[in-house]
Amino acid sequence: MKIAISKKLVNLKPYGCARALANEGVLMDANESPFGKFNRYPDPFSLEVRRALSEFLNSGVENIFVGNGSDEIIDLLIKAFCDYGDKVLIPKPTYGMYEVAAVINGAKTKFIELKSNFQLDLEGIFRTLNDGVKIIFLCSPNNPLGNCLNDKDILELCGRTKAIVVVDEAYIEFASKKSLVGAVGKYPNLVILRTLSKAWGAAGIRVGYAVASKELIEILFRIKSPYNVSVLNQEAAIKILKNPKNMMKNVKSILREKRRITGILEKLGMAIFPSETNFILFNVPKSVVIQNKLQENGVVVRDRSKEPGLKNALRITIGKRSENDFFLVELEKCLKKVAFIDRDGVILFEPQDTFKIDSLMAYRILPGVVEGLKLLLMAGYNLVMVSNQNGIGTENFPTEDFLIPHEKMITDLAKEGIKFEKIFVCPHMPDDKCKCRKPKIGLVKKYLEENPINYGKSFMAVDRETDMEFAKNIGVKGYKARCNADYLLKIAKKITR
Ligand code: PMP
Numbered sequence: 245m246k247i248a249i250s251k252k253l254v255n256l257k258p259y260g261c262a263r264a265l266a267n268e269g270v271l272m273d274a275n276e277s278p279f280g281k282f283n284r285y286p287d288p289f290s291l292e293v294r295r296a297l298s299e300f301l302n303s304g305v306e307n308i309f310v311g312n313g314s315d316e317i318i319d320l321l322i323k324a325f326c327d328y329g330d331k332v333l334i335p336k337p338t339y340g341m342y343e344v345a346a347v348i349n350g351a352k353t354k355f356i357e358l359k360s361n362f363q364l365d366l367e368g369i370f371r372t373l374n375d376g377v378k379i380i381f382l383c384s385p386n387n388p389l390g391n392c393l394n395d396k397d398i399l400e401l402c403g404r405t406k407a408i409v410v411v412d413e414a415y416i417e418f419a420s421k422k423s424l425v426g427a428v429g430k431y432p433n434l435v436i437l438r439t440l441s442k443a444w445g446a447a448g449i450r451v452g453y454a455v456a457s458k459e460l461i462e463i464l465f466r467i468k469s470p471y472n473v474s475v476l477n478q479e480a481a482i483k484i485l486k487n488p489k490n491m492m493k494n495v496k497s498i499l500r501e502k503r504r505i506t507g508i509l510e511k512l513g514m515a516i517f518p519s520e521t522n523f524i525l526f527n528v529p530k531s532v533v534i535q536n537k538l539q540e541n542g543v544v545v546r547d548r549s550k551e552p553g554l555k556n557a558l559r560i561t562i563g564k565r566s567e568n569d570f571f572l573v574e575l576e577k578c579l580k581k582v583a584f585i586d587r588d589g590v591i592l593f594e595p596q597d598t599f600k601i602d603s604l605m606a607y608r609i610l611p612g613v614v615e616g617l618k619l620l621l622m623a624g625y626n627l628v629m630v631s632n633q634n635g636i637g638t639e640n641f642p643t644e645d646f647l648i649p650h651e652k653m654i655t656d657l658a659k660e661g662i663k664f665e666k667i668f669v670c671p672h673m674p675d676d677k678c679k680c681r682k683p684k685i686g687l688v689k690k691y692l693e694e695n696p697i698n699y700g701k702s703f704m705a706v707d708r709e710t711d712m713e714f715a716k717n718i719g720v721k722g723y724k725a726r727c728n729a730d731y732l733l734k735i736a737k738k739i740t741r
Contacts, residue, residue, distance in 0.1 A: 247432060248378075248406065249463055250327050261470035264288045286475040289465070293451065293478050296485035301425050303455055309464045310481075312472050314414060314439045314452025317464070318381075319345045321435065321454075324463050325378045325408050326351040333372060333380040335364055337389060337551035339412065342381035351378075357552055362389050362517075364397045373405050380405070383412040385419050388548045388559045390519030392421050399424075402431040408460075410435045414452075417443030417495050419520035425455045432457040440481060442522060443495050449480040498522050502562045508572055512579060513699025513719055523561045529696045531556040534578045541574045579698035582665075583620045583739075584688075584720065587631035589707040589727035592653060596727075599634070602641060607649035609656060612733030617662045619733070623740040628691070629667040630704075630714070632682050636671035646671075666691060683713035692718060705735050 262274035263285045277283045290310035298305045311317040322332060322345050332346040336355045346353045354377060356368045369380070380401065384393040393411075402409045413436055416423045425436050435456040441447035451473065454464065473481075484491075502524060509516055509526055517525040525548065528534055535547040535558060546559040560571060588594040592601050593608040601607055617627060636646045657663070668687040672678040679686035704715035707727040715722030723738070725731030 247408070247457075247459055247463070248325070250323070250325055250330075250378075252327055253324065253463075253467060256466065258466040259470055261285075261288050263471070282475055284475070285471045286473060286478055288470055288472075290473045290478055290481075293473070293481045293485070294453075296482055297453055300485060300488055301423075301455065303425055303428070304458070306458045307428060307455055307461055309454040309456070309461045309468075310473050310478075311452050311454065311464075311468070312474075312477070313441065313450040314412065314437045314454075315341055315345075316450075316468075316472060317437055317452055317454045318342060318410075318412075319349070320464050320468055321379060321408065321410060322346055322349045322351055324467055329376075330378045331376045333369065333377045333407070335369070335380075335382065337386075337548070337554055338381070338383045339387045339414075342383075352376075358386075358389075362386065362391050363394055364401070366397055366400065369401065370404065373407065377405075377407050379408045379410060381410050381412065383414075384424075385413075385415040385520040387415065387521070388523070388525050388546070388551065388554070388557070390517050390521045390523060390525055392419055392520050395421070395424060399427060399431070402427075402434045406433065408433050408435060410437060412437040414439045414442055415521035417491065418499060418522050421520070428456050432459060435460060440484060443498075444484055444491050445494060446480065446484050449477045449484075451477050451481040495522075498562050501565060501568055505560075505562065505568050505572065511700040512576070513697060517557075523559050525554075525557050525559045527556050528558055528579075529556055529692075529694055531558045534558065534575070534696055537578050538571070538574055541577070543571045543574045545571070576698060579696050580702075581623075581625045581698050582628050582695075582702040582720075583625040583736075584628050584630050584702070584704040584715070584718070585617075585732070586704070586706045586708070586711050587629050587653075587669075588633075590705055590725055590732060591629070592649075593728050594707075600641060600645075601649050602645035604649055604652065607652055609653065610728060610732065611730040614657070614660050614662065616732035616734075616736035617657065618660065619736040619740050621662065625739075626665040627662070628688070629664050629669075630682060630687055631668070632670045635673045636669070638673075683710045683717055685714065685717045688718060703735075703739060705732055 274285055293310050294305045294308045297308050318341055326349060328350040329352055331352045331354045333354045334342050335358050343353050354372055356365055359365050382393055382398060385391060398411060411424055413423055428434050435454050437454055439452040506516055506524060514526040514528055531547050531549050535545055538545055548554050548557045548559050585591060588601060591613050593610055595606055633646060635641045637643045670680040670687055672681055699719045702720045704720050704722045706712055706722055707725050712722040712724055723735045
């Protein structure tokens with residue numbers, strides 16, 4: 245397969261830089277200074293770095309191109325293969341630089357959403373391929389999602405298109421699957437992008453590399469700027485690449501920390517995206533507010549919620565153990581501890597004949613309730629009441645009859661300084677088949693969606709089995725009291741101990 249280079253480059257005569265011709269002898273060809281430690285231009289071919297990479301990857305030196313970070317190579321690839329108006333296909337969500345580099349170079353972007361399992365929508369991609377697409381950018385493991393794309397899909401795509409298929413493996417060293425570097429011999433249109441910025445711990449030196457067919461690598465050399473990787477970068481890269489064991493040790497340690505943090509985030513109730521990288525993406529309500537709060541308190545994380553399908557998603561990079569611990573402490577401070585509390589039989593005495601508190605005569609706050617609620621408030625809990633009331637507004641239970649004792653309860657508790665953040669009441673009958681009667685969670689659904697809750701520390705105090713089920717359905721621990729028992733104080737003491 246002949247690779248179709250951008251038309252603008254067909255007749256390009258590459259700039260013949262001085263150090264490409266000679267770098268030994270009395271060097272009087274490049275208008276360098278004879279003085280100074282860094283007086284000479286760097287090797288334009290980054291040969292030593294490529295040799296070190298070739299050993300590490302078991303690939304030919306001629307199959308490797310070194311860039312000033314892989315970001316430079318993304319830019320070069322678009323320059324190399326796209327003319328003005330050509331298309332770059334980007335399955336989303338993914339790393340943002342593919343789009344930016346395309347736009348800067350006058351290429352058009354075509355987005356296609358990843359499937360709900362975050363894999364390639366191959367059918368969708370094949371439908372768009374004939375439409376002037378010159379490059380497809382795939383990111384595996386993907387940023388910011390964290391998952392790997394299926395190799396089978398990637399290779400099928402390579403085999404069925406003339407477009408350049410770029411697989412950005414910036415995070416591959418953290419993944420459980422192997423790199424696709426070995427496949428470049430078979431697919432002349434496949435480019436693997438890698439970097440020293442992640443697992444190798446060298447983001448500061450700006451060294452990324454591409455592995456591809458010799459023909460494709462030569463194209464990149466023809467169009468790059470003459471001295472794209474500085475002497476300092478090259479020296480540092482050579483040194484770092486000498487110690488892959490150190491890199492692997494650090495990867496192991498980062499993965500260990502990732503497992504630990506994932507476990508803790510899960511306990512806090514976060515929905516976590518599976519990650520094969522050194523970062524974790526998770527969902528938390530009000531992610532932007534949390535990101536800002538964390539930043540105010542000295543922890544910088546990345547909100548990714550503007551990406552398609554990633555509402556309320558935050559991304560954290562795994563740091564050192566002490567940094568991760570600091571993040572977790574600060575994150576917990578952003579989360580609400582909620583005491584969900586049933587009303588009848590837990591806060592108010594529930595008559596065991598009518599099961600209705602429908603007059604001031606029937607109204608009585610149970611012993612221990614005031615002290616228990618005060619204890620919870622002091623411990624930083626938000627109080628949320630969740631109550632089923634059979635048929636409020638019916639002949640059997642006029643609204644007024646419900647409201648009079650209910651409002652007295654609110655006033656009496658307020659006098660003690662006790663305020664409920666929310667009071668949710670289902671007014672329906674069991675036969676109404678409403679969505680809000682406990683153990684269904686309709687009453688609190690919106691509250692749960694809108695509030696970042698510490699599910700590890702939140703709980704529900706109840707007196708019935710169905711409410712224990714409700715607690716389970718919302719994801720908190722249930723504590724069951726005997727109906728009308730002096731129990732809430734005991735629960736509160738246990739929780740706040
Ligand atoms: N690709 C991906 C997927 C990335 O996440 C990043 C950095 N965030 C890069 C490439 C850029 O890497 P480099 O430092 O090599 O330019």
